[in-house]
Amino acid sequence: MTEKRKLGVFLCHCGGNISDVVDVKAVRESIEKQDGVVLATDFRFMCSNEGQERLQKEIRERGLDGVVVACCTPKMYEDLFRQKAEEAGMNPYLLEIANIREQCSYAHRFEKDKATEKAKVLVRGQVEKVRHLKPLEVKTAPIQPGVAVIGAGIAGIHASLLLANLGHKVTLIEKSPTIGGNMARTVKTFPTDDCAMCTLSPKMNEVYNHERIDLVTYAEVKEAKRSPGKFTLVVEKKPRYVTDACIGCNRCTEKCPVSTAKSPVSVESEWDQGLTKRKAIYLPFPQALPQLWTIDADHCFYFQRGGKCRVCAMVCPAKAIDFTMKPERLDLEVGAVIVATGYQEYDPTPLRLYGFGREPNVLTQMQVARMLDSMGPTKGTVSRPSDGRAADSIVMVQCVGSRGAPGDPLTHEYCSRVCCMVAVKHAQLIKKARPDTEVYVLYNDLRAYGKGFEEYYVHSMELGVKYVRGLPGKVRKEGARLLVDVDDMLTGRRLEIPADVVVLSAAMEPTPVDDLLKSLKLDTSPDGFVKEYHAKINPTETAVKGVFVAGCAQGPKDITDSISQAGAAAMSAAVFLGGGEMTLNPLVAEVDAALCRACDRCMEVCEFDAVKVDPEMLIAVVDETACEGCGKCTVVCPTGAISVRQFTKPQIVASIDAMAPMAVSP
Amino acid sequence: MTFEPEIAAFCCNWCGYSAADQAGAAKLTYPSSVRILRLMCTGMMDPYYVLRAFERGFDGVLVVGCHPGSCHYKSGNLQAADQMKRVASILRALGLGEERLLMTAASAAEGGVFADTATAFTEKVRKMGPSPLREA
Numbered sequence: 001m002t003e004k005r006k007l008g009v010f011l012c013h014c015g016g017n018i019s020d021v022v023d024v025k026a027v028r029e030s031i032e033k034q035d036g037v038v039l040a041t042d043f044r045f046m047c048s049n050e051g052q053e054r055l056q057k058e059i060r061e062r063g064l065d066g067v068v069v070a071c072c073t074p075k076m077y078e079d080l081f082r083q084k085a086e087e088a089g090m091n092p093y094l095l096e097i098a099n100i101r102e103q104c105s106y107a108h109r110f111e112k113d114k115a116t117e118k119a120k121v122l123v124r125g126q127v128e129k130v131r132h133l134k135p136l137e138v139k140t141a142p143i144q145p146g147v148a149v150i151g152a153g154i155a156g157i158h159a160s161l162l163l164a165n166l167g168h169k170v171t172l173i174e175k176s177p178t179i180g181g182n183m184a185r186t187v188k189t190f191p192t193d194d195c196a197m198c199t200l201s202p203k204m205n206e207v208y209n210h211e212r213i214d215l216v217t218y219a220e221v222k223e224a225k226r227s228p229g230k231f232t233l234v235v236e237k238k239p240r241y242v243t244d245a246c247i248g249c250n251r252c253t254e255k256c257p258v259s260t261a262k263s264p265v266s267v268e269s270e271w272d273q274g275l276t277k278r279k280a281i282y283l284p285f286p287q288a289l290p291q292l293w294t295i296d297a298d299h300c301f302y303f304q305r306g307g308k309c310r311v312c313a314m315v316c317p318a319k320a321i322d323f324t325m326k327p328e329r330l331d332l333e334v335g336a337v338i339v340a341t342g343y344q345e346y347d348p349t350p351l352r353l354y355g356f357g358r359e360p361n362v363l364t365q366m367q368v369a370r371m372l373d374s375m376g377p378t379k380g381t382v383s384r385p386s387d388g389r390a391a392d393s394i395v396m397v398q399c400v401g402s403r404g405a406p407g408d409p410l411t412h413e414y415c416s417r418v419c420c421m422v423a424v425k426h427a428q429l430i431k432k433a434r435p436d437t438e439v440y441v442l443y444n445d446l447r448a449y450g451k452g453f454e455e456y457y458v459h460s461m462e463l464g465v466k467y468v469r470g471l472p473g474k475v476r477k478e479g480a481r482l483l484v485d486v487d488d489m490l491t492g493r494r495l496e497i498p499a500d501v502v503v504l505s506a507a508m509e510p511t512p513v514d515d516l517l518k519s520l521k522l523d524t525s526p527d528g529f530v531k532e533y534h535a536k537i538n539p540t541e542t543a544v545k546g547v548f549v550a551g552c553a554q555g556p557k558d559i560t561d562s563i564s565q566a567g568a569a570a571m572s573a574a575v576f577l578g579g580g581e582m583t584l585n586p587l588v589a590e591v592d593a594a595l596c597r598a599c600d601r602c603m604e605v606c607e608f609d610a611v612k613v614d615p616e617m618l619i620a621v622v623d624e625t626a627c628e629g630c631g632k633c634t635v636v637c638p639t640g641a642i643s644v645r646q647f648t649k650p651q652i653v654a655s656i657d658a659m660a661p662m663a664v665s666p
Numbered sequence: 667m668t669f670e671p672e673i674a675a676f677c678c679n680w681c682g683y684s685a686a687d688q689a690g691a692a693k694l695t696y697p698s699s700v701r702i703l704r705l706m707c708t709g710m711m712d713p714y715y716v717l718r719a720f721e722r723g724f725d726g727v728l729v730v731g732c733h734p735g736s737c738h739y740k741s742g743n744l745q746a747a748d749q750m751k752r753v754a755s756i757l758r759a760l761g762l763g764e765e766r767l768l769m770t771a772a773s774a775a776e777g778g779v780f781a782d783t784a785t786a787f788t789e790k791v792r793k794m795g796p797s798p799l800r801e802a
Contacts, residue, residue: 073687074704102690103702107781114698121701523740543740587706607740630739631710635749647710652703653718659701660722661672661800 005131008039008064009123010055012046012071014101021105023116027070030120034127038062046071047080055081056088064090066130070098070123091135093586093646098126121659128658132651136586141625143546143582144230144335145169147573150221150516153181154200154559155551155566156340157207162570164212168577171214171332172207173221173235176270178288179204181342182552185271185366187373189559190425191456201287208289216330217290224337224519226609228625229582231546233332239325241295242281246320248291252281252312258299267299273345273367275377275385281312286375295321336546336573337520339513339530340566343552346401346507350410354397354504355475360385361482362475362502365396365422372429382430382437384500387480391437391500394430395484396423397472398443401507412507414527417556419505420447421456426503428460439465440497442472442486450560468495475502508556520547521609529555540569543608545626548573587645588627589634593619595641602633602642611642671725671791673700675784676715678708680738681773682730686784688777696784700728707731708769709742713753716767720757723800726791729769730780736773743771762798766791 009031013019024042032040039058043051046069058064067090069081074097082092100119108115145168149160152174160170172179183189186196207213216235223234256279259266268274271285280300283293295302301309302323313321345366349357356362361384363371374380381390398419404411420443427439446467448457461467472486484497510529517524521544523531530549533541540548550569551562576582589602589611598618602611610626611633613619620642631644643649677683683704689696701724705711708731716727729750731743747769754764768787772779 075684075687099687099702102687104690104698106690106693107686107695108698109693110695111698118698118701125701125703605745628739630707630742631705632707632739632742632745634710635712635745644706644710647706649712649714652705652712652715655703656674656715656718657722659674659703660719660724662723 005036005066006038006062006064007036007066007068007127007130008058008062009037009041009127010046010067010069011040011042011100011123012051012069013042013044014072014105015045018071018101018105021109021112021115022100022119023112026116027119027123031123031127034124036066036131037127039064047077052080052084056084059085059088059090065094066133067095068098068123068126068130069095070100070119070126072101073097073099073103093136094130094133096126096130096133098123125655125659128654129651132648132654133646136645138586139584139624140581141229141584143577143580144333145577145580146171146334147336147338147577148173148221148231148233148332148334149338149340151175151181151340151342151511151551151553152179152207152215152217153340153342153551153562154183154203155342155553155562156181156338157203158563158566159338159340159550159570159573160207160213161203161210162567163574164210166574167212168574169212169214171216171334173219174215174217175220176284177218177240177292177294178284178290179207179215179217180288183559184285184287185273185369187369187376188425188429190421191450191452193425193429197287204287204289215290218294219330221516221519224516226521226544226546226626228623229335231334231337233334233337235330235332237328237330239297239327240292241297241321241323241325242293243320243322244292245318246292247318248283248293249317250283251315251317252293252321253279253283255311255315256281257301257309257311265299265301265304267296272370272377273364275367275370293320335577336548338548338550338569338573339516339520339522339542339553340550340569341511341513341516341553343508343556344511346412346509348400348504348506351400353474354400354472354502355477355482356504359475359477359482359502361500362504364504364506365419365426366506368426368503372426380433382501384480389500390434393438393497393499394501394503395440395442395497395499396427396503396505397484398423398441398446398505399471400504403444412509412527414556415447416508417447418508418558421450421453421558423503423505424448424457424460424465427465428463431460431463431465435464441465441467442470442484443467444469444471450558508552510553520544522547525555527555529553540565540572545608546576582625584624585629587647588624588629589622589631589642589644591620591622592641592643595639596620597639597641599638601636601638605632605636607632669792669796670697670699671788671796672723673697673726673728673784673788673791674719674724675700675702675728675730676705676708676711677702677730678732678738678743679704679706681732681736681771682708682780684774685730685772685776685780688774689781690777692777694777694781696781697788700784700788707737707739707742708746709737709739711746711749713749713756716750716753717756720762720766720797720799723797725794725797725800726766726768726787728784728787729767730772730783731769733771733773763794765794766797
């Protein structure tokens, strides 16, 4: 049963846009007769100040508790009219728009009579809908203060700093023993050739020392649970077996027997991309933060050989080695989460024609970045790993693992965006250091799309870097050198380029964090990167309210773009956290407890983790901080217990009936 | 007088309804007997609404959502497509003809698609004649 309403209908002429086609007077006269309509009036411009004042005056004077404004699309002024109605003392959710412009006078402008008839129907439909609407209240819900940022590469670092500087408490969680991510390895950055560490290191220090940033390294998020306004994360800190007493003297590393000439066990350095070995107790790189050594238990003789080796403990002057350390569990409650888990370099081994993994002198760009580091494995010179000789001829191959044929299981279909400029950067760094080196870049399309990139690319040609359009068919071995066969697509010639080193510009792949994404209920795009809410206009938010994405976790990006997006993600998170409470959209699902039989179907179809069956009460409970109001659950509910406010079945049916040919006319 | 089919067009707020707006703003035309009802998402499109529309004399029902993969709520349009498939078989069983129901997609930028679809569907229903459930 619906209560008796005092309804008002306001018809807008839109300065002729409507009234030149629709006979407004006829519509008014037809609607006046409808039950409960105490006022039907028309006006030249409802959206003008005068129109708004008139709406407010009538609401006040007649005590209207339901209004239909027949005008342009609700996308234009629904919010405005609702706000004005509220100011006049009416519940704003009792106002509906009848779209008699875009969907009537515009679309049917050559059929005035029919347009008028349709306008009558549309207005009637909305009047009946309004009669069935219920006043709604806009509620707020508290949000847990604090943000967790997952991943401490440049994106995570930047987002953390911005949020902390805004006054938010940030917990920055990093999987590896140090923060810094991939940027720390890249030596120099395009297009300015800035030293990567010189720009990154101050930010790392700032994060490390910030009073509002809690840095949790060598740790992983094991579990994430969302409840209204809050995320509860379970973080596991892996044991370093080195306590905070560590003074950074490096004696343990020097004496550790792993990876020595005599040792049967050697470990490839993650930092140097396998070009050097590291010990079982190590600091990843000199500027690593925190400056805490870590024992890699998977390779340490103490753990692998039943406690026989204790060399590090014996030489440590600070007594910082503790073999009994256990994983620690950290329970974290935050209001928002930023996923900044970054990327990893594609492993080109499956592309057998390029010989990576088989020929020692076939490298990836990240390995070359390490070689170009003056402190790196080859002290700044790109050299043949086979014999250590400086390379006189270097061939770079683009699009390795990127831009593959659709459906090819070995490669990715997407463009990794940065590899062109990485190749240009490395080619010219090589040319600047050793001008006699022959450097070829074999490319498909060279994408120098960013600020200063084209100039940088042209400059590399001035330095003598040779660009050949065409990707090689094969990399062959000939003596101590390699031969690269390529068809130059611009000249039509087949080239056979001798190379000391072949460098593969390998794709960017999302860091594998499937469990984390599953736990946070995040989706991935077909390319495997985290799916953003909207690729174009909402690239930092996700479908899970309160979870944001920054940097390469969302897709391939260079450092500039990662920083820009991290800033945007931080801003979105800050807006979301606001002053500690969120405004709830009232147009979401609600459950009639008397009808619910806890069958779980609403839960099964919900994309937003917004409805759960309370195990004790045995009824479905909607989390209004998460529900988006799509109404999927309302269709699958077998008892009609769940409905979306203002789109309930009786409300929609009222509109259908009112607009139908066989509607009972008043 | 020629038969003018009455069509109930259920449009999602984000794509279908916006496409209809765009059609109007671009001054495209389609039959005025297409009556648009706004839903937030076709995900809330209950099979019952289709049956109700026919019961009340509509000759055809059009459901316009987002393209697959573009749903504002991720998968509401996919659920709607499934539900409409179910209700189509009921229409067939009732002898109404499943062709009187069409679920389609038009993005907010596809006013032309909306106008063309609405026109073509109306013509198709016109050829089928008035719904047998209409009062004589």
